[in-house]
Amino acid sequence: xxxxxxxxxxxxxxxxxxxxxxxxxxxxxxxxxxxxxxxxxxxxxxxxxxxxxxxxxxxxxxxxxxxxxxxxxxxxxxxxxxxxxxxxxxxxxxxxxxxxxxxxxxxxxxxxxxxxxxxxxxxxxxxxxxxxxxxxxxxxxxxxxxxxxxxxxxxxxxxxxxxxxxxxxxxxxxxxxxxxxxxxxxxxxxxxxxxxxxxxxxxxxxxxxxxxxxxxxxxxxxxxxxxxxxxxxxxxxxxxxxxxxxxxxxxxxxxxxxxxxxxxxxxxxxxxxxxxxxxxxxxxxxxxxxxxxxxxxxxxxxxxxxxxxxxxxxxxxxxx
Ligand SMILES: [Zn+2]
Numbered sequence: 001x002x003x004x005x006x007x008x009x010x011x012x013x014x015x016x017x018x019x020x021x022x023x024x025x026x027x028x029x030x031x032x033x034x035x036x037x038x039x040x041x042x043x044x045x046x047x048x049x050x051x052x053x054x055x056x057x058x059x060x061x062x063x064x065x066x067x068x069x070x071x072x073x074x075x076x077x078x079x080x081x082x083x084x085x086x087x088x089x090x091x092x093x094x095x096x097x098x099x100x101x102x103x104x105x106x107x108x109x110x111x112x113x114x115x116x117x118x119x120x121x122x123x124x125x126x127x128x129x130x131x132x133x134x135x136x137x138x139x140x141x142x143x144x145x146x147x148x149x150x151x152x153x154x155x156x157x158x159x160x161x162x163x164x165x166x167x168x169x170x171x172x173x174x175x176x177x178x179x180x181x182x183x184x185x186x187x188x189x190x191x192x193x194x195x196x197x198x199x200x201x202x203x204x205x206x207x208x209x210x211x212x213x214x215x216x217x218x219x220x221x222x223x224x225x226x227x228x229x230x231x232x233x234x235x236x237x238x239x240x241x242x243x244x245x246x247x248x249x250x251x252x253x254x255x256x257x258x259x260x261x262x263x264x265x266x267x268x269x270x271x272x273x274x275x276x277x278x279x280x281x282x283x284x285x286x287x288x289x290x291x292x293x294x295x296x297x298x299x300x301x302x303x304x305x306x307x308x309x310x311x312x313x314x315x316x317x318x319x320x
Pocket of ligand 1: 040132134
């Protein structure tokens with residue numbers, strides 16, 4: 001078992017610096033290759049910590065039982081280093097969303113070249129997990145989002161990832177220029193994980209996903225069957241476009257949550273109030289339209305009329 005850090009893409013910057021995309025590679029035997037990507041949005045940090053936790057686990061394996069790594073693990077914690085350095089979601093200067101730049105092009109602008117290099121690096125992998133952390137406005141329960149076009153292949157993988165929710169999107173809503181869509185279209189299975197909130201770490205969620213990824217790798221034959229892993233603690237519910245309800249703010253103001261994330265809600269239950277900073281009035285209330293599970297909740301308090309406040313997955317057969 002060996003561990004190396006490699007540069008997969010390097011571009012000279014205007015004033016002497018270079019932009020480097022690096023990965024850490026753990027190599028054991030000739031078994032399957034798997035990869036974890038993170039930091040494609042510069043304001044999303046949860047995936048960076050998952051990469052750290054996986055690296056720490058692999059470091060320990062290298063010390064105790066190096067023969068148990070049968071394949072290869074690649075960690076790409078920072079796909080958008082300029083964005084991470086400057087706390088910017090997009091690629092600074094280009095102001096373009098790196099996750100709308102795939103599959104990229106070697107002759108394109110910086111985001112497109114970077115995307116093309118990442119596609120080349122990930123070619124042939126048995127599984128890629130791309131970790132996102134929502135944004136600063138919404139907190140998400142650990143979930144995987146799957147395009148229905150690829151659900152037959154991806155749902156069985158996602159079920160083993162120790163997550164709370166699998167959300168299957170209709171093909172019509174798919175963003176084709178994402179890393180996941182580009183990889184899945186080239187027969188490299190890619191799961192998109194959304195969890196936590198932008199600019200923050202949620203260590204419990206990161207731990208939950210870390211355990212799930214280790215189990216997935218063992219299932220794929222990257223880790224030996226005799227490796228003893230922490231037990232799985234979560235089995236996901238499945239949502240699709242028919243049972244996910246979006247709750248939008250009826251007024252602008254300050255949102256004050258009244259319930260916790262991942263709560264089992266009753267129809268009409270209060271999720272929070274929107275209040276005025278100028279006077280004592282409650283301007284509007286956010287209530288669940290169905291019996292269901294609260295899996296997205298507004299994190300950033302300032303809201304505008306129409307802002308997304310929450311997403312609730314209706315329980316099957318629940319009142320509408
Ligand atoms: Zn993201």
